Structures are given as structure tokens and as C-alpha cells.
Amino acid sequence: VRPGDHVCLSTLANCGACAECDRGRPTMCRKAIGRPQQPFTRHGEPLYQFASNSAFAERTVVKAVQAVRIPEDVPMASAALIGCAVLTGVGAVLNRARVDRGDSVVVIGAGGIGLNVLQGARIAGALTVVAVDSNPAKEEAARRFGAGHFLTSVAEVRDVLPNGADHVFECVGRVELVREAVDLLDRHGQAVLLGVPAVDAEASFLVSSMFLDKSILGCRYGASRPQRDVALYAELYREGRLLLDELVTCTYPVGDFEEAAAEAAAGRVARGVLTF
Structure with missing residues (x-):
């Protein structure tokens, strides 16, 4: 330089x-x-x-x-x-989760980080990319950045991916959505945590649900x-x-x-x- x-x-x-x-x-x-x-x-x-x-x-x-x-x-x-936002979101897909061609991806939260996760999934060649955000006004941007599906509720994801997703990215930072991310995983799936809750926040999940080679991954700065x-x-x-x-x-x-x-x-x- x-x-x-x-x-x-x-x-x-x-x-x-x-x-x-x-x-x-x-x-x-x-x-x-x-x-x-x-x-x-x-x-x-x-x-x-x-x-x-x-x-x-x-x-x-x-x-x-x-x-x-x-x-x-x-x-x-x-x-x-x-x-x-780009290093964090795109990096989480390419470096941390290592999304591969043909994978399925769910992104919870279509803000600045979530949009970059969406385009990271598109760049990586993910086959099914689902964006979830409670604000319907975010659909246009989510689809522009790579979402093939836009939903306003996590409960609707199983309609698109009945078996669950290979990768679920939580980009909001709410502990209840961390649990939802884990529950949406398919076998061998991984939940990637990008949203930042309170420093003393605790999340829970069913331990028995993890034995099918599922993972919960923390991610700092997109492992960039x-x-x-x-x-x-x-x-x-x-x-x-x-x-x-x-x-x-x-x-x-x-x-x-x-x-x-x-x-x-x-x-x-x-x-x-x-x-x-």
C-alpha cells in the first residue's frame, strides 16, 4: 500500500x-x-x-x-x-460453513448481514436458498441478493424444505431464533450463529436432535x-x-x-x- x-x-x-x-x-x-x-x-x-x-x-x-x-x-x-457486513456475511458462507454446490440454505434475518449471507450462498452455488424475515418489505432485496424463496415465518420453512436444511444462518441475535435454526437442520446440517444477542444470553436445544451429525457453529467476522x-x-x-x-x-x-x-x-x- x-x-x-x-x-x-x-x-x-x-x-x-x-x-x-x-x-x-x-x-x-x-x-x-x-x-x-x-x-x-x-x-x-x-x-x-x-x-x-x-x-x-x-x-x-x-x-x-x-x-x-x-x-x-x-x-x-x-x-x-x-x-x-460483506466480510462477515459472505465469509460465513464461504469460509466457515463452506456451503457447497447443490446445498440448501436458510437465512433468518434479511438485514445487512443476512443479505450478504444470501449472496454468499448464491456465489457458492447453493440450490435452494430461503430467506426468512418478519418484514415483508424486505422480500425484493432478499430475492435480488439470491433468495429463491422468501418467508415471513420460520414455521413455513418446512413447506419448502420438508427434511430441513443443510445450513441455517441466524442473523438476528435472538435466542429463540437460535433454537429455531437448530430445529430446522437436516441430517448433517449446521446452524451458523451470526446475530449477536446480549452477552449473558443463553439458548437451548434438544441434545437428542444433534446425534445425526448436526453442528452449531459460532462465527467471528466470517472467519475471514x-x-x-x-x-x-x-x-x-x-x-x-x-x-x-x-x-x-x-x-x-x-x-x-x-x-x-x-x-x-x-x-x-x-x-x-x-x-x-
């Missing part, structure tokens, strides 16, 4: 030297989990950095490993989404390797296979941050982007 390059920033400030980094698993680097950095100062006092990034500013300070060069023809507003994956996703975008522009529902001047946050909280945007 050189001055003037266009870059995408990841939130993963991994050390690059530990055993996990050496194995190609930077999301498991112990120096990148729960250890916020203090690269800034104000009036001589050190300040913490949010998500190793603090990008709601015209300038920021990151580790070199976090800055990945991207082609200049990738629009900046679209590229801004790669470093979080940003230096590889950001470049890959930028190229998939350039080839028309990865949707980025369509994720940007609206752009806002940075001064309208509160409006952008409210729109996102209400589910009226897939992703809003702040501009300077």
Missing part, C-alpha cells in the same frame, strides 16, 4: 505473528480479541479506538495489516461495506482473512458476481448521523453510508 492508493479497512487488527495468524486464522488472534488500542490522543490523554477502526472521521490510524488495496474503479461508498478476502470480493464485484452498490440504500452527510442510525434501527435501509 502506498500514499494515494484506494484501500478498504478491516476491523481485524491481528498481530500476524502468532500461531493462529500463522495458520491463516487471523480472526482467532488473541491480540485482536478484546484488546482495544489507543492510537489517538486528545489534550495529551490517550483515546480508545472503536473496532480497531474508528472510521467515522476524515482520518484514522490503523495497523498496516488492516488496509487492503482495492481497484480505483470500485466506488468508495460501496467499498466501505466490504470491511464489515481480510488481506485475501477483501481483494477477492472486490474482483467478484468487478465481475458482476458480488452486489455492493445495491447494499447502499442511502448515503448521508456525516452530520446526519442520527438520522442514518434511526433509519438503520427501523430496518428501512440495508446499509446507510456516511459521506464527508
Whole structure:
């Protein structure tokens, strides 16, 4: 990376030297989990950095490993989404679940993460892709990103997949939906947890239901390797296979941050982007 390059920033400030980094698993680097950095100062006092990034500013300070060069023809507003929702959602499909051609996929929650899971499933070659969201207004976007079926209730999934699904992604962060995700699994199926509930939340499932080689997988940041994956996703975008522009529902001047946050909280945007 050189001055003037266009870059995408990841939130993963991994050390690059530990055993996990050496194995190609930077999301498991112990120096990148729960250890916020203090690269800034104000009036001589050190300040913490949010998500190793603090990008709601015209300038920021990151580790070199976090800055990945991207082609200049990738629009900046679209590229801004790669470093979080895209790495998490698409990465969960390709890296963590390793969805294969012909697999069946259910995605619970069609927000910013869920839409990227949907397009990850499409890229991976999944045969049956079902999106579930209680908001019927999200159907158009879900189908655009890769859903072949859109349902407003988890109870309807068995009408499409009577035997259950190979992969179920919970993208909301509600413990009752974690249970639903596990209950929807076919034999040898896996539930992937992407939604983030309260830190002390507990979920339950029938232990007896797991003995047919079923799995529950946690997933941090799409099990991504940003230096590889950001470049890959930028190229998939350039080839028309990865949707980025369509994720940007609206752009806002940075001064309208509160409006952008409210729109996102209400589910009226897939992703809003702040501009300077």
C-alpha cells in the first residue's frame, strides 16, 4: 500500500505473528480479541479506538495489516461495506460453513448481514436458498441478493424444505431464533450463529436432535482473512458476481448521523453510508 492508493479497512487488527495468524486464522488472534488500542490522543490523554477502526472521521490510524488495496474503479461508498457486513456475511458462507454446490440454505434475518449471507450462498452455488424475515418489505432485496424463496415465518420453512436444511444462518441475535435454526437442520446440517444477542444470553436445544451429525457453529467476522478476502470480493464485484452498490440504500452527510442510525434501527435501509 502506498500514499494515494484506494484501500478498504478491516476491523481485524491481528498481530500476524502468532500461531493462529500463522495458520491463516487471523480472526482467532488473541491480540485482536478484546484488546482495544489507543492510537489517538486528545489534550495529551490517550483515546480508545472503536473496532480497531474508528472510521467515522476524515482520518484514522490503523495497523498496516488492516488496509487492503482495492481497484480505483470500485466506488468508495460501496467499498466501505466490504470491511464489515460483506466480510462477515459472505465469509460465513464461504469460509466457515463452506456451503457447497447443490446445498440448501436458510437465512433468518434479511438485514445487512443476512443479505450478504444470501449472496454468499448464491456465489457458492447453493440450490435452494430461503430467506426468512418478519418484514415483508424486505422480500425484493432478499430475492435480488439470491433468495429463491422468501418467508415471513420460520414455521413455513418446512413447506419448502420438508427434511430441513443443510445450513441455517441466524442473523438476528435472538435466542429463540437460535433454537429455531437448530430445529430446522437436516441430517448433517449446521446452524451458523451470526446475530449477536446480549452477552449473558443463553439458548437451548434438544441434545437428542444433534446425534445425526448436526453442528452449531459460532462465527467471528466470517472467519475471514481480510488481506485475501477483501481483494477477492472486490474482483467478484468487478465481475458482476458480488452486489455492493445495491447494499447502499442511502448515503448521508456525516452530520446526519442520527438520522442514518434511526433509519438503520427501523430496518428501512440495508446499509446507510456516511459521506464527508
